Amino acid sequence: MEKNLESLNPSQVKDLLAKTLSSWIAERDRLNELDRALGDGDHGTTISRGAQAAIDSLQTGNFSSVNQVFAAVGRAMMTSMGGASGMLFGLFFRSAEKIPVSEVLDLGTLNALFDRGLEDLRARTKAQPGDKTMFDALIPALTSLRESQGDLIAALDQAASSATEGAQKSAELIPKFGRAKTLGERARGTPDPGATSVAIFFTGLAANAKALSPQS
Amino acid sequence: MEKNLESLNPSQVKDLLAKTLSSWIAERDRLNELDRALGDGDHGTTISRGAQAAIDSLQTGNFSSVNQVFAAVGRAMMTSMGGASGMLFGLFFRSAEKIPVSEVLDLGTLNALFDRGLEDLRARTKAQPGDKTMFDALIPALTSLRESQGDLIAALDQAASSATEGAQKSAELIPKFGRAKTLGERARGTPDPGATSVAIFFTGLAANAKALSPQS
């Protein structure tokens, strides 16, 4: 019988994130392929570089709060990736520094953390859902997370499927931001690489959280 | 019954050369292919350019001597081709200016003309038979022509087969001159483009002379 997973300590969060980040590395080629159709073909390379740097920084760091773990990921990504995605993904995680310090990660903290991340992103880009960017997966994911009534695992599952659906649907959109924006109709049919990365992240987070969950 | 062809007037020589030159244009790709293996891949392009310029100059010129016809070909080739082959083929024909003026082309004139051409070439390049250059076809052809006892047609037939044999045999040689000279062993197996052009020339000359020959 399953016990509900209610909260994680910093060391568990560190493991959870490290495992999750590694799926970007695994999906590198697919992400490059998407960006080859819509941008400059490097989103997989870029985000794997960020993931690797973040993993390295998690491995060497000592974390007394959940905020520090997320912020370390954000800083490593922002510095190692560069580009649009380095700033956007980096800032999203790094914003954890700006909310009250918490020694455990529960659904409330996660929502606070990601909502602050989103707020900081929105201060930097005018992209809206429907503009074929990472927001097309991120916003549905965060909405699910925020509206979820269940435990952390169930909430993450919900977020993962919303993100995945959002990423898939982005295929039909016409881009308004980033390198793809001059493509127009030619962009239809390919999902946005950044949105796909968001889906990969939430899918990994849900799966890896399940593995952490104290099962029978 | 065939009548022997003993001599040609300048206008016949002009037709004979124009027809013969056009076979270089027809063989352009094959000659490029040979030069691709041994040099810079342009011998066909270069010699067709020369052939076309020579044909143009024959068509616009008025010739009162055989020497003028050959010299016009030589000048046009030298000027339009450039490169090693432009100088060598050009000079070979242009040397016709330097021998006594003749109003008919018979075997004797042809020998005098080509021998002078060869002499002028030898003053400019130290290449010897066996060095994998145009000389590997030219020298056997001129030797045949000089030693021939028959009429012009028979002599040209002889020269054509000597040139062709020489060009074929050049495949087994190691180049000592021109762009191919650093190839060493890697040059074996491919006949020299310049020698092949010489063979094409003499083969054409013989065939076209036959066509001119007053037949029954």
Next chain:
Amino acid sequence: MREYLVKTNNAVEAVIQGLQATSPFPIERVGSHFGVTYRGNSARKAKLLTGGGSGHEPLFLGAVGPGMADGAIAGEIFAAPNPDSILAVTEALQPCEGMIYLYGNYSGDVLNFGFAAEEARAKGIKVEEIRVHDDVASAASDAATERRGIAGDIFVLKCVAAAADRGDSFSDVLGLGEKASAWTRSLGVALRAAASIDTGQPMFELPVGEIEIGMGLHGEMGVQRSTFEPVETLVPRMLDLILADFESTGLSLDRAAVMVNGLGSTTVLELLAVAGHTKITLEKNGIQRPLFRTGQFATSLDMAGFSITLTKLDDELENLLNADAHSFAYSTLRP
């Protein structure tokens, strides 16, 4: 399939080492960042920092030098530099009255330079930004400030640097930069995609025999895909688009600085052919060309193709462009 002599993981390091090896004036590296400075432009009130992704060599690191940028910062291949590194170069150039960040208008660069600018300001450093947006293919003329920056970066930077060198105040330099930027238009064409430095495979699909007019410096899509066209018709078609854009924005063009820029593997032979036809077309349109440069200034790895840049000139801009300058990317020529 194409192999590069460097790999993604050592490419930018190699660029910095190479610049230091080949430069006749001292170029200093900033820590372990992909950033460099040249400290000789001492008369400037405004200091100039330029930057962007790598893969565009000789830009951006190659743009530092006497009469050119004071600092430059690179990102990885086709990725804008990160804010920490931008900030590190900014700090290495202190003290000064103020800094101008000059870069091509791309999402990634806007985000990272913008972030760094805020951090610098938080540290008490005055920073303003000039975003070059010369690529007429990338947005309509009524949304010109949304356009991408391509080879036009160089003329704008050259003008700004020369204005700083003649001792202009910070705000005058900035104003001059806005003017130079507003007066600069470019258009590129891709003939073959660049090969990825990672995989050796083409970075986007462009079938042999097709070309894309308006392709961006990273293979962003342009305005017209068409079949291959020789310079004789291609160049006039491109210039018509640029000239129409000047016209539609009310800028009458009677004198221009011209840059014919190779994108990577277009031969110098071809660039000269482009230059020749550019001259013919401009002459037909009655446009004077007192400054005309042909070469590789802003590339896109080994993409085949070229861009043409026109900067409208008045006496001031012409003088600024003619002022002495030396850098690996661009130097003034004296007749």
Next chain:
Amino acid sequence: MREYLVKTNNAVEAVIQGLQATSPFPIERVGSHFGVTYRGNSARKAKLLTGGGSGHEPLFLGAVGPGMADGAIAGEIFAAPNPDSILAVTEALQPCEGMIYLYGNYSGDVLNFGFAAEEARAKGIKVEEIRVHDDVASAASDAATERRGIAGDIFVLKCVAAAADRGDSFSDVLGLGEKASAWTRSLGVALRAAASIDTGQPMFELPVGEIEIGMGLHGEMGVQRSTFEPVETLVPRMLDLILADFESTGLSLDRAAVMVNGLGSTTVLELLAVAGHTKITLEKNGIQRPLFRTGQFATSLDMAGFSITLTKLDDELENLLNADAHSFAYSTLRP
């Protein structure tokens, strides 16, 4: 498969038009020949004519200018110029005390320039020839004068031109040229064959993943075929061959002018990587590098690859190389 923006039948015309379009100083065409002159080097007793096949842009036509060649003559792509045209440029440069023909040592060039020189002499014009033979891959060091000329043409030409500008006598200029030529060594490497401008097909066979060290400027075979190698080991291996050649001819090398030259589609990024590793290797060998140039100076259409040239320097050659010069192909940089 690669399409060029020009075709064989208009390529050289296009180069001439382009040079005239982009040049800040006047370049005159000689009749309808593929020849150009620059008339401003008035102090010279010896006038300098350079030339060779086309496809090597910015050479050879791009080498005319102040402090550089007085005349240049091109042939068709990869074909030496014809003697009539060489003679036409020679005559366009009269009167002068004497002419120096400076060109790379290839059969075709030797034949055509040699023939033209005889015809010029028959017309009473004094002509001597300098055949640059810097390519160490193309013959053993005891047969150095049989070697091909590659990018070394430029440093030799620059020295000769500067000697002429300081007013040296004809024979002194010629002697200086022989010295500069004897002190100049290069080695190239091909990473991918050039595409024919006619057919778009590779001009020779070089499978992906293989390289040819010592490849000539037209794809002539070199000394070593091997598998692809990154700059870190490739550059030291090439420099070892060049340095060994200096040594074997008894020239001790403690100071050198360095040129890292791109053959066509090798990116500026890669050329900088080559420059960086060249510096490291020369430093290890205790060789000073007061002049170090990186760029595209002598190309081979769109061949991928590069060459490295070293000219041994004494004070005289260093001063000559540093003297002011401007041309499309090469200009002096001032620190």
